[in-house]
Amino acid sequence: MENIQHSHVEVKGLKLHVAEIGSGQNAVVFLHGFPEIWYTWRHQMIAVANAGYRAIAFDFRGYGLSEHPAEAEKANLLDLVDDILGIVDSLSISKPVLVGKDFGAIPAYVVAALHPDKVTSVITLGVPFMLPGPAAVENLPKGSYVIKWQEPGKAEEDFGRFDVKSIIRNIYTLFSGSEIPVAGDNQEIMDLYNPSTPLPPWFSEKDLTTYASLYEKSGFRFALQVPYRTLGVDSGIRDPNVTVPALLIMGDKDYVLKTSGMKDYIRSGALKHFVPDLDIIYISEGSHFVHEQFPEKVNHFIIEFLNKQRT
Template sequence: MENIQHSHVEVKGLKLHVAEIGSGQKALVFLHGFPEIWYTWRHQMIAAANAGYRAIAFDFRGYGLSEHPAEPEKANLLDLVDDVVGLLDSLSITKAVLVGKDFGAFPAYIVAALHPDKVDSVIMLGVPFMLPGPSAIQNLPKGSYVIKWQEPGRAEADFGRFDVKSVIRNIYTLFSGSEIPIAGDNQEIMDLYDPTTPLPPWFSEEDLATYASLYEKSGFRFALQVPYRTLGVDSGISDPKITVPALLIMGEKDYVFKCFGMEDYIRSGAVKHFVPDLEIIYIPEGSHFVHEQFPEKVNQLIIEFLNKQSI
């Protein structure tokens, strides 16, 4: 970890925090989800650097140590596409492997679909190809966290009852399960938290403190806007195709896999309509945080996939 270098790169007038390790010719750019941050990729970054790659992870605008846009409530997921493209240009990277997890998969797909000349391949964890728009939020249970957090001010009030560290602990604990967190009509998502539930064994108090310190810096204002409050906004992209090689790593105990119609969409092969050259690998005990839960396994799968592309 001490070999990871930190800097800020200006993209679209905003200074984005960038973490980087390795000096290989091929670059991997890691895109985090929520409640994650660049740090979520620590295991993968070090493994990629040791395998001869240049590993880059950054905080999306409004997250962690990156700057907020002036009007966060006007932002949407396509702004994160600008972050990725702008970062590649600022770092003089002509082509990269994009690795996206959770909502970080959305900009990875969209960049690959709209700018295939900039992408070697795409690796996705936890979320198969989807576009922002009404279809992305269909089949959601009424009390699910996505529905609850889409209402302006609601999650802010819910989270505001706790310190930042407790919010991150609560979400990591809840989202590590195999069932989607659902609150009753008179409940909020934080009400589901049981303080006697320990952290997952693969997530230390030190990890929690690192996440908390970064969210104390950024708060949750932008994170609730993007992705949650813009997930149903039409992307304006029609019939996208990802023509580069792609890998989807899916934990079979991931609550996302068990809802949203995801399991059928993936297992039936329907996802390959959009991503024809897609390899799908299942990790039977994998949760929503499979890359932190089983880092050595995920690292191996990523490196093997990249090595195959190099042959």
């Protein structure tokens, strides 16, 4: 960890925080989800760098040590595409592999679909190919966290009952389960957390403190806007086609698989309509945070895939 270098890169007037380790022409750019940050990729960055790649992870705008846009309420998921392209250009990276987790998968695939000349391949964890739009939210239970967090003010009020560290603890614990966090009619998502539930064994108090320190700087304002409050907004992208090689890594116990239609979408072959050159790997007992839960397994699959692209 001490060999990871930190800097800031300016993209469209915003200073974005970048973490980097390794060197060479073959670069891997890691894209976090929520409630994550660049630090979520700590295991993968070191493994990839040791395998001879240049590993880069950054905080999306409004997250962690990156600056917020002036009008966060006008931001959407496609703004994150600008973050990726801006980072790649500023660091003089030629055709990286993009690795996206959770909502980070969405801009990764958009870049690959709209700018195939800019990427070598795409790896995603926990979320398959999907675009922002009504279809992304239409089958979700009304009490699911995605729906609950869409109403301005509600999540802020819910989160406001706790300090930042407790919020991260609560979300990490809830989202490590195999069921979608769904609140009842008179509940909010934080009400689902049982204080007697310990942190997952693969997530230490040190990890929690690191996450909390970064979210104390950024807060949750932008995170609630992007992705949650803009996930259902039509992207305007029609007939997307991802022609580059891709890999999807899913934990068998990932609650995302319980989303209506998701398991069938992945396993029926419908997903390959959009991403024809796709490999899918399931990790037994893996949760939504499979890359932190089973880092050695995930690292093996990522590096194996990277080496295939390099050869």
